Amino acid sequence: xxxxxxxxxxxxxxxxxxxxxxxxxxxxxxxxxxxxxxxxxxxxxxxxxxxxxxxxxxxxxxxxxxxxxxxxxxxxxxxxxxxxxxxxxxxxxxxxxxxxxxxxxxxxxxxxxxxxxxxxxxxxxxxxxxxxxxxxxxxxxxxxxxxxxxxxxxxxxxxxxxxxxxxxxxxxxxxxxxxxxxxxxxxxxxxxxxxxxxxxxxxxxxxxxxxxxxxxxxxxxxxxxxxxxxxxxxxxxxxxxxxxxxxxxxxxxxxxxxxxxxxxxxxxxxxxxxxxxxxxxxxxxxxxxxxxxxxxxxxxxxxxxxxxxxxxxxxxxxxxxxxxxxxxxxxxxxxxxxxxxxxxxxxxxxxxxxxxxxxxxxxxxxxxxxxxxxxxxxxxxxxxxxxxxxxxxxxxxxxxxxxxxxxxxxxxxxxxxxxxxxxxxxxxxxxxxxxxxxxxxxxxxxxxxxxxxxxxxxxxxxxxxxxxxxxxxxxxxxxxxxxxxxxxxxxxxxxxxxxxxxxxxxxxxxxxxxxxxxxxxxxxxxxxxxxxxxxxxxxxxxxxxxxxxxxxxxxxxxxxxxxxxxxxxxxxxxxxxxxxxxxxxxxxxxxxxxxxxxxxxxxxxxxxxxxxxxxxxxxxxxxxxxxxxxxxxxxxxxxxxxxxxxxx
Amino acid sequence: xxxxxxxxxxxxxxxxxxxxxxxxxxxxxxxxxxxxxxxxxxxxxxxxxxxxxxxxxxxxxxxxxxxxxxxxxxxxxxxxxxxxx
Numbered sequence: 001x002x003x004x005x006x007x008x009x010x011x012x013x014x015x016x017x018x019x020x021x022x023x024x025x026x027x028x029x030x031x032x033x034x035x036x037x038x039x040x041x042x043x044x045x046x047x048x049x050x051x052x053x054x055x056x057x058x059x060x061x062x063x064x065x066x067x068x069x070x071x072x073x074x075x076x077x078x079x080x081x082x083x084x085x086x087x088x089x090x091x092x093x094x095x096x097x098x099x100x101x102x103x104x105x106x107x108x109x110x111x112x113x114x115x116x117x118x119x120x121x122x123x124x125x126x127x128x129x130x131x132x133x134x135x136x137x138x139x140x141x142x143x144x145x146x147x148x149x150x151x152x153x154x155x156x157x158x159x160x161x162x163x164x165x166x167x168x169x170x171x172x173x174x175x176x177x178x179x180x181x182x183x184x185x186x187x188x189x190x191x192x193x194x195x196x197x198x199x200x201x202x203x204x205x206x207x208x209x210x211x212x213x214x215x216x217x218x219x220x221x222x223x224x225x226x227x228x229x230x231x232x233x234x235x236x237x238x239x240x241x242x243x244x245x246x247x248x249x250x251x252x253x254x255x256x257x258x259x260x261x262x263x264x265x266x267x268x269x270x271x272x273x274x275x276x277x278x279x280x281x282x283x284x285x286x287x288x289x290x291x292x293x294x295x296x297x298x299x300x301x302x303x304x305x306x307x308x309x310x311x312x313x314x315x316x317x318x319x320x321x322x323x324x325x326x327x328x329x330x331x332x333x334x335x336x337x338x339x340x341x342x343x344x345x346x347x348x349x350x351x352x353x354x355x356x357x358x359x360x361x362x363x364x365x366x367x368x369x370x371x372x373x374x375x376x377x378x379x380x381x382x383x384x385x386x387x388x389x390x391x392x393x394x395x396x397x398x399x400x401x402x403x404x405x406x407x408x409x410x411x412x413x414x415x416x417x418x419x420x421x422x423x424x425x426x427x428x429x430x431x432x433x434x435x436x437x438x439x440x441x442x443x444x445x446x447x448x449x450x451x452x453x454x455x456x457x458x459x460x461x462x463x464x465x466x467x468x469x470x471x472x473x474x475x476x477x478x479x480x481x482x483x484x485x486x487x488x489x490x491x492x493x494x495x496x497x498x499x500x501x502x503x504x505x506x507x508x509x510x511x512x513x514x515x516x517x518x519x520x521x522x523x524x525x526x527x528x529x530x531x532x533x534x535x536x537x538x539x540x541x542x543x544x545x546x547x548x549x550x551x552x553x554x555x556x557x558x559x560x561x562x563x564x565x566x567x568x569x570x571x572x573x574x575x576x577x578x579x580x581x582x583x584x585x586x587x588x589x590x591x592x593x594x595x596x597x598x599x600x601x602x603x604x605x606x607x608x609x610x611x612x613x614x615x616x617x618x619x620x621x622x623x624x625x626x627x628x629x630x631x632x633x634x635x636x637x638x639x640x641x642x643x644x645x646x647x648x
Numbered sequence: 649x650x651x652x653x654x655x656x657x658x659x660x661x662x663x664x665x666x667x668x669x670x671x672x673x674x675x676x677x678x679x680x681x682x683x684x685x686x687x688x689x690x691x692x693x694x695x696x697x698x699x700x701x702x703x704x705x706x707x708x709x710x711x712x713x714x715x716x717x718x719x720x721x722x723x724x725x726x727x728x729x730x731x732x733x
Contacts, residue, residue, distance in 0.1 A: 066704075074703035078677045081708045085673045088715045089666050093722075207705055211694025222695025240700050242686060250682055257677075275733045277723055284715035291708050298704040637659055640731040 003451050007146045010455035011462060014184050015161060018466075021180055022165030022173040030499050033170030034101040034478050040175055040272040046285025048175045049269040051182035051463070052471035053080075053260075053286070054293060055131075056138025059185060059464035063443075064436030066301035070239040074298075075252045081287060081294050082253070083260025086540075088283035091261060092270040094547045096279035097636045101271060102475075103264045103539060104483040110546040112629050113554035114488055119561045123538040124264045124479045126565075128472045129513070131263075131531045135469040136517030139462060145347055145441065146458035152518060158466065159514040166470040166510070167503050171272060174470045181463035186292055188460020192444040192453050193296050196303050199447065206299035216317050227306045233321040233417065234309070235365035239302055245591065248602050255604030259532030262540030265468075265475035276639035304439040307446050311338070312363040312431060322417035326360040340445035349435035350442075356427045363431035364416055373407040374428050469513070477506035530572055533600070537564035537607025545615055550633050552615055555622040560615030568607035572600040658729040665725065669718050676702060676710040 027033040040048070058080070066073045098106050104124060108117025136155055143154025165173055190206075197209035200216070201223050213219030214226040228238040243249045260266065269286075270279045310316045315324030332338050344350040352361050366374070380400040387396055412422040421427070441461060444453045481502035486493050493501065538561050545552040545560070552560075573579065575589040587593045589600065598606070635641075680688065685699025693701045726732035 071700055071703060074681065074700075077704055078681055078707050081711055082673060082677050085669070085711050085714055089669055089718060208694075210705070211696045211701065213695070224695040240696065243682075246682060250678060253678065253682065277719070277726065277733065280719040280722060281716070284712065284719055287708075287712055287715055291712055295705050295708055634655065637662070638655055638731040639726050639733055641733070 001451075003454060004148060006451045006455045007458050010452070011146070011459050014459045014463065017180050018161070018165055018177045021176045022169040025173045025176045026168050027170030027172045027499075030101075030482075030495050030502065032172045033499055033502050034271075034482065035268070036170075036172040036175045036272040038272060038274055040274075042273055042278040042282035043285050044175070044179060045269060045273050045278075045282045047182045047289050048178040049266065049282070049286035050289035051178035051185065051467040052269055053266055053290060053468070054185065054464055055468035056135055056142075056461065056465035058293065059189065060138060060142070060437050060440050060461055063297045063301040063304065064439035066298055067305040067439050068436060070237065070241060072243050072249065075249055075256060077294055077298065079253045079256025080260055081290060082257040084283050084287040084290070086257060086261035087266070087270070088280055091267060091543055091547070092279040092283050093276045093639065094636045095267060095543070096270050096273060097276050097639060101268070102478050102482050103267055103543070104479055105487065106546065107542055107557065108483070108487065110629065110632060111552075111554040111557040112626065113558070116554050116557050116561075117483055117487055119558055120539070120542065121479050121483050123534060123561060123565060125476060127263065127531050127535050127539070128265060128476045129516075132469055132472040132476070132509075132513045133516045135465045135472065136513050138465040139469070140517060141437070142441070142458060142461040142465065146455075155514060155517050158462070158469075159510055162466055162469050162473065163507065163510050166473055167506050170502070171474055174474055175272060177470070178467045181467040182289060185460040185463040185467075186289070188456045188463070189293050189300070189440075190296055192447065192449055192457060193300050193303075195449050195453070196307070196443065196447045197299055200303050200306065206296045206303075210299040210302060223306075224302070227302055230306065230309050230313070230316045230321050233316075234313070234363065235367060235416070239305065245597050248597055248599055251598060251602035251605055255536050255602055256532055258540045258608060259536040259604055262535035262538070262543070264479070264539060265471040267539075268475055268478070269471070300443065301439060304443050304446065308434065308439075309363070311446065312361055326362045328360050329354060330359065332361075337448045340442055343445070344438055344442055349433065349438045351433035352431045355430055356425050358425060361430045362426050364429050366429045367414060369410050370407075370414055370421075370428065373403070373410040376403040377407050379403075473506050473509050473513070476509040477502050480505035480509075530569070533568045533572060533604040533607060534565060536604030537568040537611055541608045541611040541615070545612070547633070547636060550630060551619055551624065553619045553622045553625055556615040556617075556619030559618045560611040563614040564607045564611030567610050568603055571595075571603045571607075575600045655731070658725065658731055661725050661729070662722070665718060665721050669714055672710065672714055677707040681707050
């Protein structure tokens with residue numbers, strides 16, 4: 001059976017399972033649509049939360065980010081798990097006691113103001129819509145690679161699947177589908193990791209393999225030391241190298257942590273359990289299921305990094321990096337175990353070019369002077385090619401010759417493996433593109449694992465993207481039907497009417513997300529920074545103040561949210577362009593230009609501090625919250641009497 | 649709801665648990681994983697130094713134990729103050 005048929009069978013079976021569950025658990029009331037009737041057990045809710053939370057970014061991208069960023073990108077591991085501690089301690093139990101369906105609804109009641117509720121709706125929509133675009137793109141890419149269709153077709157298939165089960169199933173259908181999706185995605189992530197850890201370190205547990213010995217050298221060298229040695233030989237920073245900017249690393253971690261705790265689609269999962277103590281323990285179970293993937297991720301990333309490096313420098317496996325020649329193109333085309341290189345080359349996520357024509361692919365990190373010198377040669381050649389036919393070409397040809405001379409001087413000075421590049425006839429790095437995202441998807445192929453493992457990884461990537469997309473769409477639709485329509489525009493809407501409105505707004509949200517995903521505005525990576533930064537600077541502080549302060553007033557909350565929203569968005573836009581339009585950034589997005597070295601992704605905590613400070617300041621100057629709000633605050637602080645949520 | 653004095657005692661006990669838990673949360677991630685890594689580089693766990701291991705794996709294990717310990721402690725405090733469900 002060929003790989004394509006195998007992919008089709010495994011993906012088809014997983015989808016049949018999701019549809020079956022969605023049909024069995026379809027929602028009949030608004031309570032079931034928004035909060036699964038509050039009858040979900042803490043372990044089941046934990047598993048659904050894990051699937052909801054772990055998106056295409058966690059499944060597909062994170063290991064690649066860690067593989068190439070090393071210790072510095074530990075921010076994702078700590079940030080995306082530490083947020084659950086904050087959820088369990090600071091938000092989940094109190095919001096469950098409050099016992100309503102949406103985050104803006106809490107903001108509106110606690111701050112006794114429909115305006116506050118609407119500002120929260122705006123924050124929620126900006127956060128969730130930017131986030132859902134990334135999921136739809138992930139679905140498109142995964143389908144395109146494994147079902148051999150175009151990205152557009154892949155995206156449309158994915159949208160149809162989400163539409164079918166999310167619109168009819170609501171939170172109830174989504175919850176039980178997410179449980180199935182969790183099982184698929186965690187198997188898909190860990191099974192290849194077990195195989196690879198066993199072959200590289202002799203230890204089947206990836207978490208232990210990471211800190212264990214490197215098996216091909218007999219285990220007397222640590223795996224991490226071997227990895228550090230191989231990548232530094234090629235001019236890359238060591239995998240375990242210390243960070244150069246501790247403040248920024250600290251703030252990015254903090255931004256991801258409080259951003260996680262402030263993401264509406266994660267928070268609403270804790271409205272589905274039966275009581276306050278279940279909400280606390282459910283956050284723990286969610287982290288158990290998340291940790292199964294997150295503690296494996298550094299092993300997956302670092303081992304994939306070593307595997308891809310030793311594929312191109314085969315000598316590195318047994319001896320030193322340069323003890324054998326680099327991988328040859330003839331080998332790539334003749335060895336079936338290396339067929340993945342050509343397969344991924346087709347997607348554009350992997351690219352190589354034999355610049356010096358020696359038939360070998362030399363992969364290394366070009367130092368900055370060589371990058372500049374090579375660019376000068378390219379630019380001079382481009383100027384020559386662009387010159388008009390009748391123009392005087394002599395000065396342009398001289399410029400090309402001068403650029404080549406300058407480049408050759410750099411090649412003579414740059415060493416690789418103890419010899420200058422010039423002496424080895426190397427002109428530059430020949431593995432020109434290695435996209436982060438292929439590290440997980442291509443991992444089983446790189447490690448030459450069986451075909452069913454490859455098909456399983458494809459199904460896992462789809463499960464991760466679809467489960468998160470469904471959770472986000474639910475958060476978006478409940479904000480529109482429950483907060484906007486029932487809460488403000490048409491308070492007398494019947495339950496049946498509200499359920500219909502929820503389904504229509506979800507269908508609308510899917511169409512919008514698909515449309516944006518078809519033509520992503522070219523900023524998929526940056527919008528993640530925006531989504532987390534905004535969640536950290538708006539939703540998290542307003543919920544904290546709503547629960548832990550009795551003095552913050554409606555005016556304080558509104559001003560705080562707006563200050564957090566605007567300051568964070570402006571800081572990000574200054575470096576990444578206004579509304580991400582390329583070329584409109586006012587300062588270059590480089591560490592030197594960043595204010596105090598703080599990158600746009602790290603601004604969330606600062607936005608949160610500005611939010612807290614301005615909210616308290618305004619609250620001091622405005623009339624204290626009324627008595628019924630004081631009673632509400634006292635009531636959410638004690639678990640007794642949570643009961644069923646009610647729709648007013 | 650319980651009377652005012654017992655509910656404020658409950659809230660104070662709740663806040664105390666939160667402060668202690670947040671201190672542990674901060675030390676294992678921001679402390680050992682980031683700020684103290686250079687100072688702790690002499691201690692190793694297998695092939696990794698302590699700070700690196702905490703940043704990539706250890707802090708997550710601490711978070712897990714922390715949430716379950718917190719949930720158990722809060723259940724006991726709920727019962728002691730008669731506010732459990």
